[in-house]
Amino acid sequence: MNTTTLKKISEVLGISISTASRALKNHPDISEKTKAKVIELAQTLDYEPNANAIHLRTNNNRLLGIVVPSISNFFYDAFIAAIEEEARQQGYSVMILQSGDNAEVEANNLKLLRQNRVCGVFACITPTTTQMQPFEKLLAMQIPVVFFDKVPDYANCIRISIADAEAASMAATALNEAGIKKVLAIFGNPAMSITKKRMQAFSNTIQFPKSCRLIHAHSFYEAYTLTKTHCSHKPLPEAVFCMSDEILTGTMKAILELGLQIPKQIKVIALSNGFFPQLYYPIITYVETSGYQLGKLSFHKMMACINGDRTSTELTVPCSIIKGGSL
Amino acid sequence: MNTTTLKKISEVLGISISTASRALKNHPDISEKTKAKVIELAQTLDYEPNANAIHLRTNNNRLLGIVVPSISNFFYDAFIAAIEEEARQQGYSVMILQSGDNAEVEANNLKLLRQNRVCGVFACITPTTTQMQPFEKLLAMQIPVVFFDKVPDYANCIRISIADAEAASMAATALNEAGIKKVLAIFGNPAMSITKKRMQAFSNTIQFPKSCRLIHAHSFYEAYTLTKTHCSHKPLPEAVFCMSDEILTGTMKAILELGLQIPKQIKVIALSNGFFPQLYYPIITYVETSGYQLGKLSFHKMMACINGDRTSTELTVPCSIIKGGSL
DNA sequence: AAAGCCCCTGCAAACGTTTGCGAAAATGTT
DNA sequence: AACATTTTCGCAAACGTTTGCAGGGGCTTT
Incomplete structure (x- = not known):
């Protein structure tokens, strides 16, 4: 060298x-x-x-860590992109680690971040994360942790997520206003708090809960098969509600396969990042849950923390309904 | 702390x-x-x-840099995911920077990587990159640079890309074998070398070039409108060839809108990363151009470089046709 | 002419490790 | 009992930078 x-x-x-x-x-x-x-x-x-020497001497490496289930995901990549953008502008660098939804890998990632003396961590926990110890170590080192999207049920931490309840509620309201009674509502993994929140808000808001069917799909493929079985025989549901992009794409595949016309034979509404709905015709009506906005908000909170703000809050990014032609 | x-x-x-x-x-x-x-x-x-101290002392930070146009892209995120996976397994960390297809930002990113004394850089250059100086500086510091996907026309560098010509050729062959004569072939930005390679190979291989129509779409939306105009009146093309996922999704939206049945009324084949084809029904037949595989191959070449291999090669990831039901 | 002051520059410690080398302590050998 | 050998450990330098402090030289002020 x-x-x-x-x-x-x-x-x-x-x-x-x-x-x-x-x-x-x-x-x-x-x-x-x-x-x-x-x-x-x-x-x-x-x-x-030499950045290393500077960091060692000044004890400030302007480095942020991100732990995310997967980079190649239509939600998290937008989140990461937002963080990276802001970070670079502010002279920070980011270190991105994938957990693969594996709690052990997650713990190792956090260790790596600690060893690199990052000055802040964004974390989206895995569904199986029970041990909060690796996170507590960070906090003990005065390193702020901003949980985003999949946040723990853990007291006194900073949680930033989509306005899950509000978003699901908005979708339900849209269904109500369209006079729809019979809805097939597909949610994700019931163990995740994000699912619980969305499901609860949805059922609280929907006008005719008894004529609705609420089911869970753990993957794209399961959303596909479940939609197929639920929509292959009469009477069809009037509409399908999809909790996420993953589910929406699975559902849409089934609808395409069954040759159902949207919105004539079946209506669709989803919570989505905004990319997938426009791929279809007609464009799917959705409530926007933007990973990009989530990233921006998370970053700003992180900056506040680094500058001394120690208040542990629960923030949400506001959401809005984007009308397509599927309802 | x-x-x-x-x-x-x-x-x-x-x-x-x-x-x-x-x-x-x-x-x-x-x-x-x-x-x-x-x-x-x-x-x-x-x-x-303290990782910083170790790095300073040992002059080996096991840190790799990636410069990519955008993280939130279905090709690059797979690439990044592959690199991150391998890197973590080998005890390396990655620093990911977005260029936003801006040559100046790219130069700044490279500077940052130099200052961090990364031990290797993966770079996908912007379409407007003309100054090779930032890259040469890296090489002068003995830091290997692996160009991937969008590679420069620059002598003696390491280039790793999709087997563009081969992939386009395979798709054309598949069309030939299906006895299809009238193809609407949609390519991307003609200024990009990747487009040129794919287009040339396609026209060289296709059996009835005169009955084909080769057009360019610069975006998802343009692919959508162009497909719509070309397929809204008889006689329809027998098949559509899409050079990329971006184009495929645009084309598919038009096909959905026009209500054309696949493969009965129109056939589809694409070059794709593999994610989008499965969203549709029937699954779109495609030649796989895998960002993930590209990442794996790039990483292995990088490891070789770090271990002393100084041969400047041009590698390509082999591609294969994945049969769906659209042909 | 002595004192005071401002400009400029260098010394040296510090950040947290790694590592070659030498030395003390323990053990083994005649 | 004297010596050789092994085991175990500490010293100190080095990585490249930042920064408090001191000091030398030139200038002005009484």
Whole structure:
């Protein structure tokens, strides 16, 4: 590694390391003449400060960690993109780790982040995360943790999520207003708090709960098969509600397969990030749950924490209904 | 930051820092008794080695950089996921930066990676990248650069991409074998080398080029409108070929809107990452251009480079046709 | 001319590790 | 009992930077 350091610069110029250091950061103590000399030599020698040394010395690496189930996911990639964008603008770097929804991997990831002395962690916990100890260690080190999307039922932590209840409620209201009684509502893994919230709000809001059928699908494929079985025989539900993009795509595949016309034969509404609904014709009506917005909000809260804000809040990104032609 | 260091451990135990260090890495010089003592104290004090210090001292941070146009993209997120997976297994970390297809941002990203003394960079260049200097600096620092997907026309660099020509050719062959003459073939931005390669291979292989129509769509939306205009009046093309997922989704939306039955009224084949084809019914037949595989291959080449391999090659990930029901 | 002051620069410690080398303590060998 | 050997440990330098402090030189002020 042919790397030029402050030492090398100082030796060439016959000055001390500290002078070189100060010259490069435009310190008022240094004369313009030496500043010019140092800066020029630094240019020609392609000096690039060693980030590791700076971090070690200053104990501030401006590094943020993200632990996410999977990067290749239409929700989390938007979240990550938002964080990365903001971070770069603010001079922070991000370290992104995938947990694969495996609690053990998650714990290892957190360890790695601790060892790297990140100054903040965004975490979306796995469905099987029970041990909060790795997170507590972070907090003990005064490293703020912002939980997003899949947040723990854990007292006094910072939780930022989609306005789950509100979103599900909005969808239910839209169904009510359309005068729809018989709904097939498909939710995700019932063990997740996000599912619980959405399901509860939905059933509380929907006008004719008794004529609805609420079911759970754990995957794209299960959403597909379940929709197929529920919609292959009469009487069809009037509408399908999909709790997530994953479920929406599965459901839509079944609807395509069955050749059902939207919205004539069946209506569809979903909670979605916004990308998938537009792929279909007609565009699916959905309540937007934006990973991008979630990222922005999370980042701002993180900045507040780093700047001393220690209040543990539960924030939600507001949501809005985007009308397509499926209702 | 309430952080415990080797120094603290050594002070508590009345031993030297070096002994503590060696004890924790099971160095043979240290007696079992002291090892046990040190390890136990480290446990209870939650000692986590400071990665920055280690990196500074050992000049090896096992950190890899990725520069990608956008994280929230169905191709790159798979690529990134593959890299992250492998990296973590091998004890490497990754730093992911988005260029937003902006050459200036790209240059800044590379600078950041240099400053962090990464030991390798994966780069997918922007369409407007002309200055190769930031990359050359990396190479001058002996940091290997693996270009992937969008690779520069630049001598002596490591390029890893989808077997573009081969993939397009395979799709054309499949159309030939199905006895299809009249194809609507939709390609992407003609300025990109990836488009050129795919288009040329396609037209060279297709059996009845004169009855085919080759057009360009620059976006999802353009693919949608173009497909709509080309397929809304008789005689319909027998099949549509889509160069990418972006185009496929646009085309499919038009087909859904027009209510055309696949494969009865129109056939579809695409080059794809593999995710979108399965969303439809029937599953779209496609030639797989896997971002995930690309990531795996890139990573292995990177490991080879880090271990001394300095041969500049041009690799491609093999592709295969995945038969759905759309042809 | 002595004292005071401002400019500029260098010294040295510190951040938390790793590691070559030397030395003390323990053990084995004549 | 003297010596050789092994085991176990500590010293100190190094990685590249930042930063408090002190000090030398030139200037102005009484």
